[in-house]
Amino acid sequence: xxxxxxxxxxxxxxxxxxxxxxxxxxxxxxxxxxxxxxxxxxxxxxxxxxxxxxxxxxxxxxxxxxxxxxxxxxxxxxxxxxxxxxxxxxxxxxxxxxxxxxxxxxxxxxxxxxxxxxxxxxxxxxxxxxxxxxxxxxxxxxxxxxxxxxxxxxxxxxxxxxxxxxxxxxxxxxxxxxxxxxxxxxxxxxxxxxxxxxxxxxxxxxxxxxxxxxxxxxxxxxxxxxxxxxxxxxxxxxxxxxxxxxxxxxxxxxxxxxxxxxxxxxxxxxxxxxxxxxxxxxxxxxxxxxxxxxxxxxxxxxxxxxxxxxxxxxxxxxxxxxxxxxxxxxxxxxxxxxxxxxxxxxx
Amino acid sequence: xxxxxxxxxxxxxxxxxxxxxxxxxxxxxxxxxxxxxxxxxxxxxxxxxxxxxxxxxxxxxxxxxxxxxxxxxxxxxxxxxxxxxxxxxxxxxxxxxxxxxxxxxxxxxxxxxxxxxxxxxxxxxxxxxxxxxxxxxxxxxxxxxxxxxxxxxxxxxxxxxxxxxxxxxxxxxxxxxxxxxxxxxxxxxxxxxxxxxxxxxxxxxxxxxxxxxxxxxxxxxxxxxxxxxxxxxxxxxxxxxxxxxxxxxxxxxxxxxxxxxxxxxxxxxxx
Numbered sequence: 001x002x003x004x005x006x007x008x009x010x011x012x013x014x015x016x017x018x019x020x021x022x023x024x025x026x027x028x029x030x031x032x033x034x035x036x037x038x039x040x041x042x043x044x045x046x047x048x049x050x051x052x053x054x055x056x057x058x059x060x061x062x063x064x065x066x067x068x069x070x071x072x073x074x075x076x077x078x079x080x081x082x083x084x085x086x087x088x089x090x091x092x093x094x095x096x097x098x099x100x101x102x103x104x105x106x107x108x109x110x111x112x113x114x115x116x117x118x119x120x121x122x123x124x125x126x127x128x129x130x131x132x133x134x135x136x137x138x139x140x141x142x143x144x145x146x147x148x149x150x151x152x153x154x155x156x157x158x159x160x161x162x163x164x165x166x167x168x169x170x171x172x173x174x175x176x177x178x179x180x181x182x183x184x185x186x187x188x189x190x191x192x193x194x195x196x197x198x199x200x201x202x203x204x205x206x207x208x209x210x211x212x213x214x215x216x217x218x219x220x221x222x223x224x225x226x227x228x229x230x231x232x233x234x235x236x237x238x239x240x241x242x243x244x245x246x247x248x249x250x251x252x253x254x255x256x257x258x259x260x261x262x263x264x265x266x267x268x269x270x271x272x273x274x275x276x277x278x279x280x281x282x283x284x285x286x287x288x289x290x291x292x293x294x295x296x297x298x299x300x301x302x303x304x305x306x307x308x309x310x311x312x313x314x315x316x317x318x319x320x321x322x323x324x325x326x327x328x329x330x331x332x333x334x335x336x337x338x339x340x341x342x343x344x345x346x347x
Numbered sequence: 348x349x350x351x352x353x354x355x356x357x358x359x360x361x362x363x364x365x366x367x368x369x370x371x372x373x374x375x376x377x378x379x380x381x382x383x384x385x386x387x388x389x390x391x392x393x394x395x396x397x398x399x400x401x402x403x404x405x406x407x408x409x410x411x412x413x414x415x416x417x418x419x420x421x422x423x424x425x426x427x428x429x430x431x432x433x434x435x436x437x438x439x440x441x442x443x444x445x446x447x448x449x450x451x452x453x454x455x456x457x458x459x460x461x462x463x464x465x466x467x468x469x470x471x472x473x474x475x476x477x478x479x480x481x482x483x484x485x486x487x488x489x490x491x492x493x494x495x496x497x498x499x500x501x502x503x504x505x506x507x508x509x510x511x512x513x514x515x516x517x518x519x520x521x522x523x524x525x526x527x528x529x530x531x532x533x534x535x536x537x538x539x540x541x542x543x544x545x546x547x548x549x550x551x552x553x554x555x556x557x558x559x560x561x562x563x564x565x566x567x568x569x570x571x572x573x574x575x576x577x578x579x580x581x582x583x584x585x586x587x588x589x590x591x592x593x594x595x596x597x598x599x600x601x602x603x604x605x606x607x608x609x610x611x612x613x614x615x616x617x618x
Binding site for chain 2: 010011014187188190191193194195196197198199201202204205206208209210211212213214215216223227269
């Protein structure tokens with residue numbers, strides 16, 4: 001049970017983690033992230049990297065869709081821009097990965113601003129369609145601009161490097177991806193402690209009164225698009241370094257829907273929700289595959305039945321979440337916290 | 348001296364003439380009230396002043412400066428024109444504190460990069476705003492007990508008060524209140540009247556309000572303008588307005604009070 005939550009300064013009151021318990025849990029979590037690659041097998045390590053990339057991209061989309069209320073189906077396209085930027089730079093220049101990743105983010109942000117321009121006029125589903133058009137257009141460029149993107153064959157690239165060190169294995173990539181994911185989620189959290197984040201939420205909740213408070217709608221909507229696609233660009237860049245091959249098929253439309261689903265399942269407008277949603281969407285299909293494998297010794301026909309069922313079960317899980325937990329996985333987490341705040345008493 | 352001067356303002360939507368040659372002035376550091384029956388054009392006038400509607404004719408002068416229609420609402424907010432809405436326009440997903448802080452948005456400067464880093468300039472600025480909001484506004488409006496609550500959970504009267512707090516955080520020179528006490532109970536109305544008077548006296552802010560509650564209007568206004576069918580019938584001190592036959596006619600439909608009384612009595616007897 002938590003009692004006596006008194007603060008002496010506004011700084012302490014506005015901290016992200018306000019209680020010692022929270023700090024202990026956070027420390028434990030970071031420690032687990034640190035030792036994770038040393039104790040797990042290559043398959044789990046691979047999944048860890050994928051979750052990290054998904055967390056970055058989902059956080060980006062959450063800023064745009066969850067916090068600013070602008071639905072986008074262009075996330076995969078923006079990731080593609082980032083991935084191609086990294087691939088092109090690592091083939092044609094000797095820049096180290098921190099530089100190429102930032103450039104990938106900036107490139108995606110520039111494209112994001114362009115795609116976001118209609119957002120002042122069109123909202124809701126219409127904006128979703130406009131971004132969908134943009135992502136089809138980007139896909140077309142990836143496939144056809146052969147001189148830069150290598151056409152349908154795509155680009156293969158060298159591993160990420162820094163100070164002569166090459167990040168070749170998943171194990172090494174983990175130490176780029178996960179710290180970057182932690183850093184970028186923290187940065188996003190910071191934005192929502194300042195006037196910029198408040199302006200985003202104001203635009204989502206009621207744009208007319210946002211305007212009366214002196215918030216320039218176009219400026220902030222474009223800023224949200226830029227920030228969101230910067231995250232997508234960095235995630236795409238990591239994707240390129242991780243697989244070391246980029247083709248137009250790496251970023252299909254279904255990937256945009258994947259991220260939108262991650263935001264919704266996790267909890268719109270909740271950064272923790274974005275993380276949980278990204279992990280859920282990445283891991284559940286894998287868990288279902290593991291389940292199939294575990295069933296095979298008992299039911300030799302399991303793979304035959306299960307493989308077509310996987311997509312259905314996955315879809316049903318998402319629908320189930322939307323019905324029973326419309327505020328997403330983050331709400332479950334908050335409920336658990338509320339319970340333990342009063343424990344051992346009830347209510 | 349008048350801080351806001353409206354001259355010959357006309358606004359029409361197609362065939363509907365919402366405002367016709369409206370002229371009146373808002374003297375500095377007063378509580379000025381616009382009254383008038385429903386549909387008289389009061390809210391349209393507010394929307395012209397805050398920049399949502401562009402009047403077809405006429406001028407608005409603010410602090411002796413012309414305010415043309417090309418000056419957009421965000422710019423007007425930065426110039427010191429704050430307003431509340433008839434139907435509460437708070438951000439429902441946010442806490443009371445965040446709603447109020449949003450009022451200070453135009454006076455803050457931190458950009459995206461310092462926001463991402465937070466520690467440093469962005470945090471210093473946030474803390475200064477927090478202190479200002481806590482010590483000047485939340486304390487003044489007596490809403491410290493609800494600062495952490497989401498706005499959606501609050502009663503109507505409290506939501507109105509939070510909206511007032513948000514407008515005050517804009518550090519306005521002119522505070523426009525659209526029906527600040529509509530739908531409130533007596534106690535809430537008295538609180539609000541007290542706050543409005545204090546805002547004028549302690550903060551030196553000019554209050555321009557639209558209100559239907561005649562008791563409150565007559566009690567706290569220094570200056571009243573009466574609007575009917577898009578035209579200003581009269582303006583002046585409360586007692587002058589109260590006794591103006593035109594005003595009585597606009598509200599009661601007949602300037603002859605005695606004959607109206609007789610008519611009502613006759614109807615009662617007949618019933």
